[in-house]
Amino acid sequence: MSSAQANKLRICWGIKRGRKLVCKEPVTDEKVIEEVKRLIEELKRRIERHKDRLENATFIDELIGLLKQWLKERKNDKGKKAKDAGKIVRKMIKLLKRLRKKWVETYWKQFFELMDLLEEGAADIIVIGGNGNGKSLVARLRNGDVAVAVERVATSNGVIINLALKDLKGEDVKVSNTFSDREAMEDCQHGFHLTDGSTDYGYPAMVTTQPWQVVLWSLCYPGKVRMRIGSISINEGDVSIMWRLIAKDHRARSKAKIAEEVEKLDLKRLKAFLASAVFGDGDVNVSKKYIRLIMGLSKFELWLDILMRLINELGFIIKLREYKVEAEIWSSKAIGLAKDWLGMPEIRELIKLGASLPDSKKLRGIIELASKEVKKLGGSSINIPGTNISMTVRIKRNYKVELRAWRRDEGKALRLIKELKRTGYELTIYVDGNGRAISITHNKVKSDKRLKEPVCELLYRWLNEVRDEKRRVKIVATIQSLECFNNT
Secondary structure (H helix, E strand, C coil): CCHHHHHCCEEEEEEEECCEEEEEEECCCHHHHHHHHHHHHHHHHHHHHCHHHHHCCHHHHHHHHHHHHHHHHCCCCCCHHHHHHHHHHHHHHHHHHHHHHHHHHHHHHHHHHHHHHHHHCCCEEEEEECCCCCCCEEEEEEECCEEEEEEECCCCCCEEEEEEECCCCCEEEEECCCCCCHHHHHHHHHHHHCCCEEEECCEEEEEECCHHHHHHHHHHCCEEEEEEEEEEEECCCCEEEEEEEEECCCCCCCHHHHHHHHHCCCHHHHHHHHHHHHHHHEEEECCCCEEEEEEEHHHHHHHHHHHHHHHHHHCCEEEECCCEEEEEEEHHHHHHHHHHHHCCHHHHHHHHHHHCCCCCHHHHHHHHHHCCCCCCCCCCEEECCCCCCEEEEEECCCCCEEEEEEECCHHHHHHHHHHHHHCCCCCEEEEECCEEEEEECHHHHHHCHHHHHHHHHHHHHHHHHCCCHHHHHHHHHHHHHHCHHHCC
């Protein structure tokens, strides 16, 4: 965009009149004007990047093809959830075909006209938010049945571009109750509602670009589900279709009330709830072996009691970021949780069904993570002679060992220290994160026969089991450093 064209832009602050957003007064703040210009440039860049896919409706055709292929592959599946999933997918295909027809006939033409009007300086750019107060800033444009929103997100400085499509009718799909366990269905609903869920006219609702989420969410709300394609997202890497869902046979409940109920669930139901929460706002990493739940800081208070249970009972770690909270579980505990999910018939069926649908990397990750071998409890620890305490054996970089125990609770840490000191062990104690680390150093282990013998036995067992040559060299060097060969 040339400087002359940029100066012609008609930029105004927006105000609601009824349900319509209209211009109130021109924007005079130069910082806001410059930011709007940058957003418009980003809109043009992304449209140019995806022009062929948009103009030819390729992004719609590809999804129709993937869903049809899924139906073909699952046509002999007799499972109740699979049959209803097929009903949902067929409805999705019908709505996609309706979208394609109107996209080619109306929406793309009107959008292209809007871009021409923008270039000529004849389009009003209505601004909401921003204004130097740390809020997201949105630039809105409209032409006919197409409204464009270009948003700079305050929490990430990322840019989201949505094309809202007017008069694209939705349809209802009747979903059977495929849950044999009502509690499992409620846990599934609670997980979705406390993450990606919302309320629309008093009904539970959800907005998603993921086809597998459309199917799983609908299965969790049996009855009449309203499905509609509301907008198109122009992402950096691709173009995606935004689905809007409303469970018309269910009444929405307050998230605060649901959170109170979840906090009181038994451990098995808490894990079931956590599965659908991860479906909504989670991340699964197979190579690094972790499961992560992500939420905005605004949800932290709502989730606080639930998060404390995840920490104390499941071993989650909480990380507070600038704009979000991350609850993570790693390694064997993450593998164990994935295995627990696949051990619950209702949750397993949802995961496997969802994993077969397009763009379901997260659910395939859960299945793959659950296939990993869980390190046996105690495989890297020894029982401290004369006590009921286990401590982890760690090999440090200098080929020396450390016995280590960690306690979050101060009272538990003090009781452990008292017990070890009573039995005559010399300890090093330090603060580590939100807890206390209790350590017995290499030299203390080496000089105390009670500790040296079981540690050497563990090192020899590792040596017999290890396949990695670098790890083998490290263990041998540690055995020599501890003088296990002179274990007298």
